[in-house]
Every structure is written in structure tokens, then in C-alpha cells.
Amino acid sequence: MTSAQQSKRTQVKVIYSAEQIQARIKELGKQISKDYSSVEKPVVIGVMKGAICFLADLLREIKVDQPMQVEFVRLASYGAATESSGTVQAPYLDLPNLYQRNIIVVEDIVDSGRTAHFFMNYIKDQFDPKSLKLACFLDKPSRRVVEFTADYVGFTIEDLFVIGYGLDFNENYRELPYLGEYTP
Ligand code: IMP
Ligand code: MG
Numbered sequence: 001m002t003s004a005q006q007s008k009r010t011q012v013k014v015i016y017s018a019e020q021i022q023a024r025i026k027e028l029g030k031q032i033s034k035d036y037s038s039v040e041k042p043v044v045i046g047v048m049k050g051a052i053c054f055l056a057d058l059l060r061e062i063k064v065d066q067p068m069q070v071e072f073v074r075l076a077s078y079g080a081a082t083e084s085s086g087t088v089q090a091p092y093l094d095l096p097n098l099y100q101r102n103i104i105v106v107e108d109i110v111d112s113g114r115t116a117h118f119f120m121n122y123i124k125d126q127f128d129p130k131s132l133k134l135a136c137f138l139d140k141p142s143r144r145v146v147e148f149t150a151d152y153v154g155f156t157i158e159d160l161f162v163i164g165y166g167l168d169f170n171e172n173y174r175e176l177p178y179l180g181e182y183t184p
């Protein structure tokens with residue numbers, strides 16, 4: 001099925017097609033591979049659930065000398081609406097000891113910046129990492145409440161509510177291979 005056919009089925013406007021997303025992830029992968037080529041034991045922490053697709057695709061584009069470790073947490077700040085709740089919840093925050101490791105956090109989107117700000121501080125406090133960077137699939141800088149700059153950004157987008165490629169509205173649409181604008 002083409003992106004156009006899929007979007008017709010779900011009534012969403014395509015912002016980035018599956019092909020555009022994959023091309024951009026290849027570029028990001030190259031950049032990260034270069035930056036981490038000789039970094040000792042990098043560990044990637046994927047923030048569930050939104051980062052599932054981005055994490056899976058990005059990981060396979062990172063080619064570095066040392067084997068990588070992959071961990072997960074689950075954070076949530078959106079309730080059942082398209083507005084951030086303002087408080088970050090951590091339904092799953094069970095990490096092994098990552099003391100002074102080189103950590104890359106992988107997020108779906110930096111919106112208000114609350115989740116990224118909370119989690120980066122948490123990692124700093126817990127593990128005093130040797131290096132700490134954040135890669136996000138999307139950045140919505142116009143929505144910032146808390147100042148935050150990501151190290152790697154897939155796409156910078158306008159103030160739209162988007163779904164697909166891991167991002168949900170009410171736990172739906174994560175499976176779409178493209179990014180679409182959600183209009184109720
Ligand atoms: P924050 O506001 O930067 O803390 O972002 C919190 C979370 O809200 C993100 O990790 C996403 O899961 C979710 N989110 C923010 N904007 C969107 C959107 O446009 N679509 C779907 N989820 C979003
Ligand atoms: Mg979400």
C-alpha cells in the first residue's frame with residue numbers, strides 16, 4: 001500500500017512519507033556513527049512507547065567499532081489528549097547500572113521539553129555519564145515550556161499534532177509507517 005492509500009484509509013495528512021523518514025534516518029545514522037566511532041561501550045536508552053519505530057530503524061543505521069547496549073524506559077506526559085499533562089510519569093524506569101557510560105537517549109519527539117529535561121537530569125543524577133546526548137525523531141521548538149536542545153533531530157516540525165511511526169493519539173496509529181497530521 002502506498003502512503004497516499006494508507007492516509008486515505010485513516011484520514012490523515014501525510015507530513016513525511018515512509019521513504020522520506022528512512023532516508024533521513026540513514027543520514028542521522030551516518031552522523032551518529034561518525035561521532036561514536038571510537039566511543040567506549042555506547043548505550044542507547046529508548047523512551048517507550050513513542051520511540052519504538054525510530055529506535056529500531058536508527059539502531060540498524062549506527063555502525064560503530066564497539067558493540068552497543070540497548071535499554072528501555074517508559075515515560076509519559078500526555079494524557080488522553082493532544083496537550084501535555086505537564087507532569088512526567090515514569091511507569092517503567094528499571095535500568096541496569098550505567099555508571100559513567102556513554103549514553104544516547106532516543107525519544108520520539110521533544111515538544112514542551114518536559115520529558116527530555118526530566119529524563120536527562122535523572123540520568124545525570126543516577127549515573128554521572130561520561131557523555132550524554134539525545135536523539136529525537138521530531139522537534140517542535142515552538143512548543144517549548146522548558147528549555148531543551150536535542151543533539152540529533154530527525155525533523156523539525158510546526159505546531160501540529162502528529163501521529164504514526166511510533167507516535168499515537170489515544171494509543172492509536174503508532175503502526176503507520178509514515179508521519180501524519182492528526183485532525184479529529
Ligand atoms: P514533552 O511535552 O516534550 O514532554 O513531550 C511528551 C511526549 O508527548 C512525547 O514524548 C510524545 O510521546 C508526546 N507528544 C508530543 N507531541 C506529540 C504529537 O504531536 N503527537 C503524538 N505525541 C506527541
Ligand atoms: Mg505519547
